[in-house]
Amino acid sequence: MKSWLTTTDHKRIGQLYFWTALGFFLIGGLEALVIRAQLAKPEGIGVSAEVYNQLFTMHGTTMIFLALMPLSAAFFNYIIPLQIGARDVAFPRLNAFSYWVFLLGGLFLNASFVAGPLFGAPRLSVAPDAGWFGYANLTSRQFSPGPNIDFWLLGLQILGIASLAAGFNFIVTILNMRAPGMKLMRLPVFSWMTLVTQFLVITAFPVITVALVLLMFDRFFGTHFFVPAGGGDPILWQHFFWLFGHPEVYILILPAMGIVSEVLPTFSGKPLFGYTVVVYSGVLIGFMGWGVWSHHMFSVGLGPIADSVFSATTMLIAVPTGVKIFNWIGTMWGGQIRFTTAMLFAVGFIAMFIIGGLSGVSHASPPADLQQTDTYYVVAHIHYVLFGGTMLGLFAGMYYWWPKMTGRRLSETLGKWHFWLTFVGMNLAFFPMHFSGLLGMPRRIYTYGPELGVTRLNQVSTAGAFLLGIAVLVFLVNLWWTRRRGEPAGNDPWQGATLEWAIPSPPPVYNFTVIPRVESRLPLWKTEHHGAMAPLPLTPPTPIHVPGGSWWPLITAFGLPVIAVAAISHHLWLVFVGLAIVITGIYRWAYEPFEV
Amino acid sequence: MRRHSLLLLLLAAIAATACGGPFPQTTLAPRSDLGAQVDTLFTSIFWWAVVVFAIVEGLLLFVIIRYRRREGGPKPSALHGHTALEIGWTLAPALILVFIAVPTMRTIFATAAPAPAGALRVEVIGHQWWWEFRYPEIGVVTANEMHVPLGKPVQLEMTSADVIHSFWAPGLGGKRDLTAGRITRIAFTPDSLGEVAGQCAEFCGASHANMRLRVFVESDSAFRAWAARQVTGAAVPSRGSPAERGQDLFAHGACIACHTITGVPQARGTVGPNLTHVGSRTMLAGATLPNTEEWLRRWISNAPSLKPGSLMPAMPLPDDQIAALVAYLQSLK
Numbered sequence: 001m002k003s004w005l006t007t008t009d010h011k012r013i014g015q016l017y018f019w020t021a022l023g024f025f026l027i028g029g030l031e032a033l034v035i036r037a038q039l040a041k042p043e044g045i046g047v048s049a050e051v052y053n054q055l056f057t058m059h060g061t062t063m064i065f066l067a068l069m070p071l072s073a074a075f076f077n078y079i080i081p082l083q084i085g086a087r088d089v090a091f092p093r094l095n096a097f098s099y100w101v102f103l104l105g106g107l108f109l110n111a112s113f114v115a116g117p118l119f120g121a122p123r124l125s126v127a128p129d130a131g132w133f134g135y136a137n138l139t140s141r142q143f144s145p146g147p148n149i150d151f152w153l154l155g156l157q158i159l160g161i162a163s164l165a166a167g168f169n170f171i172v173t174i175l176n177m178r179a180p181g182m183k184l185m186r187l188p189v190f191s192w193m194t195l196v197t198q199f200l201v202i203t204a205f206p207v208i209t210v211a212l213v214l215l216m217f218d219r220f221f222g223t224h225f226f227v228p229a230g231g232g233d234p235i236l237w238q239h240f241f242w243l244f245g246h247p248e249v250y251i252l253i254l255p256a257m258g259i260v261s262e263v264l265p266t267f268s269g270k271p272l273f274g275y276t277v278v279v280y281s282g283v284l285i286g287f288m289g290w291g292v293w294s295h296h297m298f299s300v301g302l303g304p305i306a307d308s309v310f311s312a313t314t315m316l317i318a319v320p321t322g323v324k325i326f327n328w329i330g331t332m333w334g335g336q337i338r339f340t341t342a343m344l345f346a347v348g349f350i351a352m353f354i355i356g357g358l359s360g361v362s363h364a365s366p367p368a369d370l371q372q373t374d375t376y377y378v379v380a381h382i383h384y385v386l387f388g389g390t391m392l393g394l395f396a397g398m399y400y401w402w403p404k405m406t407g408r409r410l411s412e413t414l415g416k417w418h419f420w421l422t423f424v425g426m427n428l429a430f431f432p433m434h435f436s437g438l439l440g441m442p443r444r445i446y447t448y449g450p451e452l453g454v455t456r457l458n459q460v461s462t463a464g465a466f467l468l469g470i471a472v473l474v475f476l477v478n479l480w481w482t483r484r485r486g487e488p489a490g491n492d493p494w495q496g497a498t499l500e501w502a503i504p505s506p507p508p509v510y511n512f513t514v515i516p517r518v519e520s521r522l523p524l525w526k527t528e529h530h531g532a533m534a535p536l537p538l539t540p541p542t543p544i545h546v547p548g549g550s551w552w553p554l555i556t557a558f559g560l561p562v563i564a565v566a567a568i569s570h571h572l573w574l575v576f577v578g579l580a581i582v583i584t585g586i587y588r589w590a591y592e593p594f595e596v
Numbered sequence: 597m598r599r600h601s602l603l604l605l606l607l608a609a610i611a612a613t614a615c616g617g618p619f620p621q622t623t624l625a626p627r628s629d630l631g632a633q634v635d636t637l638f639t640s641i642f643w644w645a646v647v648v649f650a651i652v653e654g655l656l657l658f659v660i661i662r663y664r665r666r667e668g669g670p671k672p673s674a675l676h677g678h679t680a681l682e683i684g685w686t687l688a689p690a691l692i693l694v695f696i697a698v699p700t701m702r703t704i705f706a707t708a709a710p711a712p713a714g715a716l717r718v719e720v721i722g723h724q725w726w727w728e729f730r731y732p733e734i735g736v737v738t739a740n741e742m743h744v745p746l747g748k749p750v751q752l753e754m755t756s757a758d759v760i761h762s763f764w765a766p767g768l769g770g771k772r773d774l775t776a777g778r779i780t781r782i783a784f785t786p787d788s789l790g791e792v793a794g795q796c797a798e799f800c801g802a803s804h805a806n807m808r809l810r811v812f813v814e815s816d817s818a819f820r821a822w823a824a825r826q827v828t829g830a831a832v833p834s835r836g837s838p839a840e841r842g843q844d845l846f847a848h849g850a851c852i853a854c855h856t857i858t859g860v861p862q863a864r865g866t867v868g869p870n871l872t873h874v875g876s877r878t879m880l881a882g883a884t885l886p887n888t889e890e891w892l893r894r895w896i897s898n899a900p901s902l903k904p905g906s907l908m909p910a911m912p913l914p915d916d917q918i919a920a921l922v923a924y925l926q927s928l929k
Binding site: 138 | 663797
C-alpha cells in the first residue's frame, strides 16, 4: 500500500492511471445509460430535467477529462519510457504528482453528486449542469446560483494542473531521454503523436485555465467578464473555450492515431507505410488545430467573412487526416494480416473514424452546419470521432500492450466478443443519431414529444447503448479472468518492432538491463539495411540506481482539492490551509534527498 | 465479410425505423428559400460523402480480406512508402474539398445578405423558456407562435433577455443564436403554406427542452386578418360572465406582475408573455401544451410541475378562481 502511495515508477503510475480512468469510464458510461433510458420513450421514463442536465454535463466532462485523456495518459506513462529506451520519465515525482492531482480532481468533481445537503440544496446531487462546454452567461451566478458550476470550474482547474504537469514532463522525457541512436525520425509513431499531443496540452490548457479563472471571478467576486448586463460578452467565453476545445479534440485523437500506427504494422508484418508523412501530418494537424476553433460557433452569427475563413481552415484539416487513413491502408496492403483483437480494434478505428470525419465535413460547411449543430447529428459526429475513433484506438492499445503491462495476454475469445459487441453496439447507438438530428431532434433535451417522429430511432440508439454496456462487461470479465489464467506473454507476444518488446513482461523496475543502442526505426526487426537488435543481457551487468518513493507529490496534490473545497464553501481560512499544504509539499519535495 | 453482412443488417434496421413520419421538425423538407439553399448544399455534400465513404471503406474492406494471413502466403513486402502515391492521396481529397468549399462559400454569402427593403421585420426575444415575437411596423406583440405571410421576405432580428438561446425552425432554414447585448439576423421567404415546428437549439437551462415554437405561414389575406385582430385591445368579457370575474381576479392578483393585457390598465408586466390575445394561440407554455381549458387550468395551478424551473410560480388558488381565470384567458381570442 505504502509503496503504491509513494511510487514514482512510471509503470506503476501508468497502472494507477489506467484503473482510475477505467473507473471514471464506467461512471461516465452509467450516466450515458440513464440518459439513453430516459430518451427511449417520448416524455421520458421519469428522470427530471434537473437530473438529466447534470447527467449529460457530467457524461461529457467525465468521458473527456476523466476517461479518454487519462486512459491515453496510462499508455504515455507505461509505454513511452519503454519505447524510447529510458529507465523512467524525466521527472518521476512530478509524474506521481500529476496522477494524484488527476485522481483528486476527478473525485472532487464527482463529489458534487452527493454534496447537495452540505449546500442546503433541495436534492442530493448538485453536479454541474450547464453542458461540458459550460456556455456563459448560463453559468453566471444569476442563472446558476447553486454550487453546481463551482464544482465544474474548480474541478477543471485542478485537472488542468495535472495535464500541464504531465505535458511538460513528457515533452522533456521524449526530447531528452531517448536511447542513444534514437533520432527523432526513428521515434515510434506513438511516441511522436504523444509529443505532439503534449505540446497541444501545454499550449491549450492555459487558455481554458484563463477562461475558468475569469469565470471564477465572475461567480465569486462579482466581475462581469461574461455578463452582458455589466458590459461583458458571453461570446468571449465561446472563443476561449473552443480555442482550447479544438486542440483538445486532437489531444484526444492523436494518441489513438499513434496506437493504431503501432498496431497495424505489427499485425500486418510490414513497416508503417509512409512513416515520415504520417509523422508530419500529425504535426501539421497539431498546428492546424489552432486555426479552426470558430467552426464550433457558426450559429453565433460571426458574419460571412469569419464563417468562410474558419470553414476553409476546417476543410483543409481533412487533408492530413485523409492522408493518415490512406497510409494506414497502405500499411496493410501486401501484408499478412493477423486478426488479433488489437488488430480488429485498430481496423475498427479506421472504419469508424472515416464516418466521423465525413460527418465532420458537413459541419465544416457553415450553412449545412446551421441545420446540424446542436442536434443529434453533432452528437453522432462526436461519438464516431471520440468513441469510434479514440475509444476503439485505446481498446486496441489495451489488447496490444496489456501483455507487456501484466505479463499475461487477454483472452482472444472474450476479446473478439468484446470487439464485435462494441462494433455493432456503437453503430446501433450512434448511427441513428444522424437521422434523429436531421429530423429535428436537438441535443440536450430531457424530453421530446411523440409527434417529432424520432421515437423508433431513439429506441434503436438506446438498444445500441445497452449493447455497448454489455460489451464493456465482457471486457471487465476479460481483465478479471486473465489476471491469473491468461496465457503468459513472454517478452514479445506479437513480434513487435519497437523497444518495449525487447524486455520482459512485465518489465523489471529499471526497464532495460543496459540501455540499447538504436540503429533503425524498427530496432527489433530485420530490414534491408539493418539486422535485428541483439538481445539484451538478462541481468544488469552493473547495479542500476532506482529512485525510491516519495510522499510529497501526494501531499502537495492534496492541497489543491482543499483549496477548491475552501472556495466552494466560502471559507477563506481554509484556502490558506490548502496553500500551506501545497507550499510545504513543494518545499519538502525540492529539498528531498536524492537517495531515499 | 462478417463485417459486411453486419453493416447491411444495420442499414436495414435503420431504414425500417426511419420510415414513418410526418416529421414536423425535419431539416430535409425545406419550406423557404433559405431552407432550400441549405438543403441543396447539404445534399451535394452528402453525395460527396457517400462517394468517399464507398471508396475508402471499400478499399479498407478489400485490403483486410485480400491480405488476411493465409498459411504459406507470400512474405509481407517491406515497403516503406511511395512518394507518388502520397502526393496522389494528398491532392485527391484536396480536390474534392474544392468542390465542397466553392458552393459552401457561395451559400454563406448568399444567405448572409439582409432581406430586401420592405421585408416583414420580426423582433425575436428569447426568454427562459419562451419566445417573444414583436412586429415593430404593425404593432403586434405575441409569444411562441409567429405568423408570416407566404412568399414575402421576412427579416428576423433577434436578441435574448437572459441566457443564450438559438432560434431554430428547421423547415425555414438553419438556426441562429440569440445573445443578450447583440442583435443577430436571419432572412427567409417562406414558400409553402402551413405550420413549421421549431424549438430552442442552444442549451439554456432547466427547461431548454420545453422551449418550442411554431411558425404559421399564411396567405397574405389570412395574415392581414390575424394581424388586424392582434393589434386590437383585449376582448371585454360580458357582464356577469365567469370571464368577467376572471378579469377582475387577473387585474387584482399576482398575474399583473409579469403579464401585459392591453386594455387592462393594471396588467403591464413584461417578464412573462403578453396575454392580450392568448386565447388565439394554439399552444401554451413555450408551445409545449395544447391551449385547452384542461391544460390551462393545470398550467395556472402549478406551472413548475409542467415546465421545470418555470419562473411562473404555482398558484394555490381555489378551484372556482382558477376556473374563472381560465374562462377569461380563453375568451382573449
